[in-house]
Amino acid sequence: MLTTSGTLQENKTCLVTGAAGFIGSHLARRLLADGCRVTGVDSFTDYYDPKIKENNISDLLKHPRFDLIRKDIADTDGGSFKGVQWVFHQAAQAGVRASWGEEFTHYTHHNVLGTQRLLEWARKSGVERFVYASSSSIYGDTGKLPMQEDDLPRPLSPYGVTKLAAEHLCNLYHQNFGVPAVSLRYFTVYGPGQRPDMAFNRFIRAICSGQELVVYGTGEQTRDFTYVDDIVEANLAAARAEGAEGRTYNIGGGTRVSVNGVLELLGRISGREVRVRYEPVQAGDPPHTFADTTRAGEELNFSPRTSLETGLSKMFKSFCG
Numbered sequence: 001m002l003t004t005s006g007t008l009q010e011n012k013t014c015l016v017t018g019a020a021g022f023i024g025s026h027l028a029r030r031l032l033a034d035g036c037r038v039t040g041v042d043s044f045t046d047y048y049d050p051k052i053k054e055n056n057i058s059d060l061l062k063h064p065r066f067d068l069i070r071k072d073i074a075d076t077d078g079g080s081f082k083g084v085q086w087v088f089h090q091a092a093q094a095g096v097r098a099s100w101g102e103e104f105t106h107y108t109h110h111n112v113l114g115t116q117r118l119l120e121w122a123r124k125s126g127v128e129r130f131v132y133a134s135s136s137s138i139y140g141d142t143g144k145l146p147m148q149e150d151d152l153p154r155p156l157s158p159y160g161v162t163k164l165a166a167e168h169l170c171n172l173y174h175q176n177f178g179v180p181a182v183s184l185r186y187f188t189v190y191g192p193g194q195r196p197d198m199a200f201n202r203f204i205r206a207i208c209s210g211q212e213l214v215v216y217g218t219g220e221q222t223r224d225f226t227y228v229d230d231i232v233e234a235n236l237a238a239a240r241a242e243g244a245e246g247r248t249y250n251i252g253g254g255t256r257v258s259v260n261g262v263l264e265l266l267g268r269i270s271g272r273e274v275r276v277r278y279e280p281v282q283a284g285d286p287p288h289t290f291a292d293t294t295r296a297g298e299e300l301n302f303s304p305r306t307s308l309e310t311g312l313s314k315m316f317k318s319f320c321g
Contacts (some may be wrong), residue, residue: 012036014083017118018091019060020044022055022193023133023186023231027088028060030232033320037065039081043072045110047094048196053305056193074114078121086239087130089118092163095197096137096284099159111162116169123177130170130181131238134248136224136289138164138185145256146224149185149248157284171246180245182238184231189250191228191311192318202235203263207270208320217281219260219299222288226253227306227314244289249300252291255308265309269316 014031018024019040028038040057044050060066071082073091093099093110115132122130137160138153155161170181190200206213234251238244257265267274296302 007238009147012085013039013083014086015041015081015086015089016090017041018089018133019068021055021090022056022191022195022230023189024088024090024194025056025060026191026233027090027227027235028057028066032060032063032065034236039067039069039084039207041069041071041076043091044070045093045106045312047098051086052196056305060159061192064093072110072114074109074117075215076117078118078125079147081121081125084125084130087118087122087127088133088235088239089115089131090133092271094159096157096159097282099157099162100283104158107158107162111159112169115137115166119169119173119181121177122181123173123179128180129239129245130179131235132167132181132183134167134183134185135160135163136185136187136250136252136291137286138167139286139289141286145288146261146290147250148292149250149295159284167248174246182241182244183237183248184234184247184251185248185291186231187224187226187250187289189226189228189231190315192315193228194315199259200262200312202268204319207266207272207274210272212275212277215259215263215276215278216285217259219263219276219278220300221285222256222258222290224252224254224256224290225262225308225311226304227311230304233305234300234302236295237296237302241300244299247295247299249296249302250291250293251296251302252293252304253306253308253311254293254304256288256290256309262308262312265312266316269309269313270320
């Protein structure tokens with residue numbers, strides 16, 4: 001069993017890529033609260049409105065221990081990353097449905113090339129830990145639940161392919177150059193500040209405004225939903241754990257629920273009518289996901305703390321007051 005220290009060590013110098021994004025901004029905020037110095041890197045791509053990202057980090061920019069570098073990680077040699085001890089690589093071109101066709105170029109650039117460039121820098125800089133944000137999308141339709149880290153990956157989308165490729169790069173740099181990389185496979189992350197293209201964000205905005213919301217498929221597809229605070233805790237655990245280098249971990253919320261079940265829950269939380277329009281399944285969406293988090297529990301001492309109802313209530317309040 002791996003061991004972790006009881007509390008986060010203060011005065012660590014951390015690099016958070018994708019720091020203006022949904023998860024990156026939550027993570028950077030927590031690191032600062034724990035006494036760390038944080039350098040955030042973000043290229044502010046226009047996959048969604050960059051003003052949302054500006055708002056995500058407006059408070060961080062006022063913090064004396066936070067510095068922001070506006071740059072594409074694929075185009076930097078790391079010369080501005082001074083004294084970094086822990087790397088939290090959250091940056092990626094997101095979106096399963098958008099990864100087809102001509103847009104695939106953006107995914108290979110940001111998710112594969114960007115990761116390789118960052119690993120090249122990391123192997124020369126002697127960082128203490130490199131935590132990579134992978135995705136449950138690498139599994140695709142495995143034909144078995146729950147999904148385990150040793151299952152054969154079968155990505156259903158180009159996005160999933162690029163996330164898996166970057167995960168392999170982390171493993172290669174660990175095996176060949178000793179880069180202390182750890183990969184965390186996130187399962188459907190939600191919470192305040194979630195990207196506007198993601199389902200819970202769309203659902204809650206529609207409910208708040210009294211509009212019809214769109215569900216792709218029958219709504220009987222299931223997901224393992226993970227609250228963003230639990231994702232942050234998993235990153236901190238992966239940074240602290242002794243012997244986690246070269247390992248991969250599922251990070252799930254412990255709650256597998258159908259989309260229709262989520263809508264019923266949102267109806268109860270909001271006390272409002274939920275009007276739904278069902279449309280065809282979108283290419284690349286797996287029918288079901290469910291994380292086996294045994295390894296993360298045993299080796300990182302990680303377990304999710306936020307129930308779906310509690311997390312959705314917090315998210316709904318952040319949107320609708």
